[in-house]
Amino acid sequence: MKWLILAAxxxxxxxxxxxxxxAEGFTKLWPSVLVFVFYGISLAxxxxxxxxxxxxxxxxIWASAGTALIAIIGVIFFKEPLSxxxxxxxxLIILGILGLELFD
Numbered sequence: 001m002k003w004l005i006l007a008a009x010x011x012x013x014x015x016x017x018x019x020x021x022x023a024e025g026f027t028k029l030w031p032s033v034l035v036f037v038f039y040g041i042s043l044a045x046x047x048x049x050x051x052x053x054x055x056x057x058x059x060x061i062w063a064s065a066g067t068a069l070i071a072i073i074g075v076i077f078f079k080e081p082l083s084x085x086x087x088x089x090x091x092l093i094i095l096g097i098l099g100l101e102l103f104d
Contacts, residue, residue: 002052006062009045012038013066018073057100068093 016038022031042062049058071090074080 002049005045006049006053006058009042009049010062010065010069012042012045013062014069014073016042017066017070021078060100061097064093064097068097 016035019031019034019038022028023035024031026032026035046058046062049062068090071086075082075086
């Protein structure tokens with residue numbers, strides 16, 4: 001159950017970050033409101049996960065998975081440039097997440 005809640009927290013963190021892009025410096029009302037709603041849900045999920053999981057593991061997975069997903073979404077949906085360095089960096093983040101989960 002803790003992994004499902006953590007995954008939901010990561011999803012809402014990613015949604016909040018996407019809304020940041022659409023909020024255009026908090027000049028657009030609904031994306032701006034959703035930034036706070038989604039980040040609030042994300043942080044609440046993280047709080048619940050921390051009852052059952054070590055903070056060093058939970059936060060590292062939450063932050064790094066969100067970072068990797070946003071980088072991928074940026075390339076696919078926002079047409080951000082893709083470079084070998086970006087691909088290798090995202091791969092290292094994913095390997096780090098797997099390492100934390102598999103070798104804890």
